[in-house]
Amino acid sequence: MCGIVGYVGEKKATPILINGLLRLEYRGYDSAGIAVLEKDHIDVRKDIGRVKNLQENNHVEELSGTTGIAHTRWATHGKPSKENSHPHLDNSKNFAVVHNGIIENYSELREFLTKQGYTFYSQTDTEVIPNLIHYYYHKNGDTSLVNGFLRAVTDTCKVLKGSYAIEVLNKDFPNTVIVVRKDSPLVIAKGDKENYIASDIPAILSYSKDFYLLEDNEFAIITTDEIHFYDADLHEHEKHVKSIEWDASASEKDGYEDYMLKEIFEQPKAIRETIGTRFQDYICRFEELPFTKEYLQSLTQIYIVACGTAMHAGLVAKNMIEKLCHIPVTVDIASEFRYRNPLITSHTLCIYISQSGETADTIAALKLAKAQGAKTLAISNVIGSSITREADYSIYTHAGPEIAVASTKAYTAQVTLLSLLGIYFAQLLETSTKEDLSVLQNAILALPNQIAEVLKEENLHILQNIAKKIYQEKDMFFLGRGVDYCVALEGSLKLKEISYIHSEAYAAGELKHGPIALIESGVTVISILTDKALTPKTVSNIQEVITRGAKTVVITNDEENIDMNHYDFVVTIPKTSSYVSPILSVIPMQLLSYYIAKEKGLDVDKPRNLAKSVTVE
Numbered sequence: 001m002c003g004i005v006g007y008v009g010e011k012k013a014t015p016i017l018i019n020g021l022l023r024l025e026y027r028g029y030d031s032a033g034i035a036v037l038e039k040d041h042i043d044v045r046k047d048i049g050r051v052k053n054l055q056e057n058n059h060v061e062e063l064s065g066t067t068g069i070a071h072t073r074w075a076t077h078g079k080p081s082k083e084n085s086h087p088h089l090d091n092s093k094n095f096a097v098v099h100n101g102i103i104e105n106y107s108e109l110r111e112f113l114t115k116q117g118y119t120f121y122s123q124t125d126t127e128v129i130p131n132l133i134h135y136y137y138h139k140n141g142d143t144s145l146v147n148g149f150l151r152a153v154t155d156t157c158k159v160l161k162g163s164y165a166i167e168v169l170n171k172d173f174p175n176t177v178i179v180v181r182k183d184s185p186l187v188i189a190k191g192d193k194e195n196y197i198a199s200d201i202p203a204i205l206s207y208s209k210d211f212y213l214l215e216d217n218e219f220a221i222i223t224t225d226e227i228h229f230y231d232a233d234l235h236e237h238e239k240h241v242k243s244i245e246w247d248a249s250a251s252e253k254d255g256y257e258d259y260m261l262k263e264i265f266e267q268p269k270a271i272r273e274t275i276g277t278r279f280q281d282y283i284c285r286f287e288e289l290p291f292t293k294e295y296l297q298s299l300t301q302i303y304i305v306a307c308g309t310a311m312h313a314g315l316v317a318k319n320m321i322e323k324l325c326h327i328p329v330t331v332d333i334a335s336e337f338r339y340r341n342p343l344i345t346s347h348t349l350c351i352y353i354s355q356s357g358e359t360a361d362t363i364a365a366l367k368l369a370k371a372q373g374a375k376t377l378a379i380s381n382v383i384g385s386s387i388t389r390e391a392d393y394s395i396y397t398h399a400g401p402e403i404a405v406a407s408t409k410a411y412t413a414q415v416t417l418l419s420l421l422g423i424y425f426a427q428l429l430e431t432s433t434k435e436d437l438s439v440l441q442n443a444i445l446a447l448p449n450q451i452a453e454v455l456k457e458e459n460l461h462i463l464q465n466i467a468k469k470i471y472q473e474k475d476m477f478f479l480g481r482g483v484d485y486c487v488a489l490e491g492s493l494k495l496k497e498i499s500y501i502h503s504e505a506y507a508a509g510e511l512k513h514g515p516i517a518l519i520e521s522g523v524t525v526i527s528i529l530t531d532k533a534l535t536p537k538t539v540s541n542i543q544e545v546i547t548r549g550a551k552t553v554v555i556t557n558d559e560e561n562i563d564m565n566h567y568d569f570v571v572t573i574p575k576t577s578s579y580v581s582p583i584l585s586v587i588p589m590q591l592l593s594y595y596i597a598k599e600k601g602l603d604v605d606k607p608r609n610l611a612k613s614v615t616v617e
């Protein structure tokens with residue numbers, strides 16, 4: 001869950017590396033460092049904290065080399081410190097390495113290297129890598145580029161267990177970086193007499209739109225003019241470049257105070273582009289999917305597997321697919337899925353959701369399902385990401401780069417795409433009437449304009465006012481029934497992520513089975529009411545907390561069935577189908593979490609202990 005960047009070219013490397021790190025801070029930000037090839041040595045500068053500390057405290061501007069690697073860290077092994085920061089050098093200071101991932105057998109490798117006379121200066125797993133490269137480089141006795149330097153890197157990777165994306169400098173080879181990936185993302189951007197490397201496309205998107213997406217166990221030698229690709233046995237192969245159509249300005253703040261606020265306001269566009277041209281004459285089309293009525297009828301179960309916010313999107317989809325398609329759907333947490341021996345057969349469809357497409361737990365769960373004969377479908381925001389290359393089939397949200405750690409537009413785009421998928425399945429199966437599906441299609445098409453309504457200035461003022469009244473709370477509760485409970489889970493997660501307020505979401509009917517013991521005078525309870533059939537029941541549950549002195553915030557589009565004066569705060573949203581109401585009802589909760597965090601003076605884009613792309617299990 002770290003960010004890495006590299007440059008080989010004719011320009012000074014340092015400004016490019018620093019710029020890349022700033023764009024990657026959402027992947028990790030407890031320390032940062034750079035290594036630049038100077039005339040006769042590798043110069044390493046690093047510091048704890050944000051990238052700005054590296055810039056301000058370490059005179060990085062004096063580095064003149066044109067080849068370098070850099071790293072922004074989210075700690076897994078060893079506390080944040082200069083010693084534990086990347087890049088790491090071998091004992092001879094010939095090799096420098098940055099690494100994203102986890103080396104699971106580092107203790108065993110560290111013990112082996114110690115017996116060979118190597119000394120370690122950090123608590124990290126990464127430090128074994130440059131020393132192993134040094135060990136194999138001298139053991140093999142060849143100092144050429146391919147059979148010497150590259151072979152030392154491939155030999156090292158053969159003994160590593162775990163996940164990694166690695167960049168390596170060797171002071172004996174100026175204008176050269178060797179890279180490899182396994183279960184952690186890495187991309188190479190092709191330029192004119194310069195090439196760029198990063199763990200994520202937005203970090204280097206402003207320099208090029210032509211990218212190479214590395215596969216697992218694929219190595220590359222990158223120089224100023226050339227990029228050569230190899231397998232682990234040093235066999236060279238050709239690789240096709242992929243053009244990335246993202247607008248580089250999409251990863252800038254564009255005048256917004258924070259990325260999170262910008263991305264909340266980008267949701268109408270993200271949903272509009274995710275819908276795209278899927279609807280043609282009221283037929284929902286997924287031409288990239290080969291599913292037939294017969295195949296869908298053969299399914300005994302659908303699994304939706306994901307983590308965090310993506311899992312909450314899956315819960316919304318479960319409600320829709322089961323009702324429209326009459327197929328049982330199980331939503332599972334990816335990190336648990338593999339370890340409970342899930343019942344998977346050729347009559348199971350497994351859907352995997354990951355914004356980045358690099359979520360390690362989700363990818364591992366996907367591989368398990370494939371091995372047991374199930375068809376796999378990936379949903380991601382990143383074309384060419386690991387999960388989409390691993391799955392049998394892939395479909396994409398079109399949210400554009402999401403930089404803030406707390407997901408907003410990715411969630412609503414995921415729910416939108418899953419809703420389209422539910423309609424597509426129902427059409428093939430003929431399990432829902434054309435009239436019902438037409439109503440739902442119209443509701444989806446109306447979403448971009450309805451979201452714009454929610455984002456109007458008067459609603460922002462209401463939510464800011466609520467935030468001022470409750471931002472000092474220590475505990476909050478979210479309630480909902482049916483699909484409103486699914487979105488309550490996401491609202492609670494957003495609040496935890498960026499405000500550090502403890503919050504819990506409960507199915508409203510479960511309140512009296514234990515959680516109500518926690519309700520006391522002044523506690524804030526946020527309730528979602530968008531399903532008319534369930535409003536009376538949820539209103540009764542809210543009355544239970546009012547009786548016990550709770551402050552109440554209600555988010556609803558069912559004003560005619562509730563007494564608006566009965567609650568402390570009411571936020572109204574446009575009317576829509578209950579199937580897709582979470583796309584609207586989540587937005588006030590995103591904004592409320594944002595405003596609460598701002599009232600507390602917190603960094604909303606980079607909440608503590610969290611990283612955007614979770615590439616370790």
